[in-house]
Amino acid sequence: MTKAEWAGTERLLPTPCYVVDEALIEENLKILKGVMERTGAKILLAQKAFSMYALYPLIGKYLCGATASGLYEARLCAEEMAEPLKAQGRKVESHIFSPAYKESEFDEILRYCDHIVFNSWKQVEKFGPRAKAAGKSIGLRINPECSTQEGHAIYDPCAAGSRLGVTLEAFGMGLLQTLLQLLDGLHFHTLCEQDSDALEATLDAVEEKFGRYLPGMKWINFGGGHHITRPGYDIHKLERCIKRMQDRYGLTVYLEPGEAVALNAGFLVAEVLETVRNGMDIAILDASAACHMPDVLEMPYRPPLQGSGKPGEKAFTCRLGGPTCLAGDIIGDYSFDRPLGEGDRLIFEDMAIYSMVKNNTFNGMPLPAIVLRGKDGNCRIVKEFGYQDFRGRLS
């Protein structure tokens, strides 16, 4: 959606708000469906990146289902994706992975999920027989110890000391035939915003370390972190990777991207509340990096902003910050054709993923409204939040 296509419509929305564009989501879904159709692989939505369930019926129409990080996401998939699609005669798959399951939650998880992925042999021993008896497909997450990303240790499940996935050493130490026989598949998740060359290198490590166990499995799950819908992503190489595991081992291949489903398909609209000066121009917005775009601080990264340039590129450079007390609640430094003033609206891009799922009400900040821009171009406010949403989480 370009600046021209907004044509001032952003002025009619309550701010701050997320605007998710249905046509852009569908473009991503079509790319992912193309991969499934050409290869026979199965692709799931990783809900932790994007849980806008108003779009689950659409997502479930294109993808095979969804994966969850815990009980609540599993229930959301059951109620908002599986239920409405069942009414249309379509069965979607529900998968789950958790580093450790809770006894008090496990029976309910079994009601919602088809695939249960465990993080250690001890978890397989504790919960596997019950899951098997309930007719579930059972997987174990492996750690191929193959880091393909630099710089972001907190997003690298292969970093030293990682708790995510069984290393070859731990696999051998805990291996019992009775437990191995419970397994239907192996799961790895090691990538983050990466291209298929990183997947190829990871598969080399998976085969080298765990190759002897693959012929006994039914499926392999490549996890997420595949930036499939990013322009320039090498889809051919991805499809060769999928075929390689299908042809060599007869496996069903699953992928569970989060980002790729809603990449570049959402916006955060914010308003300038005030401007101040301290050696530079600073604008205070009604959107906060800390509350509404936490990955800007955590990753960290500088979100694209429509109509702006890098500092110094355009005539007026301005720092953009949030309305909280946190000194570091800074979205970034940007430049504009004219100075920013009270009431100006700013449209941040690529704000559908890892944004609303991570929102918080630190400082009593309001949660942004959620707006769906339909295929006809019309915006519909799907949800607005208020004081009760802040108060309701406290006591």
Ligand SMILES: *Cc1c(COP(=O)(O)O)cnc(C)c1O
């Ligand atoms: C985070 C995660 C995903 C999704 O990752 P994206 O980077 O959003 O594609 C998939 N599977 C697992 C196990 C994850 O932890």
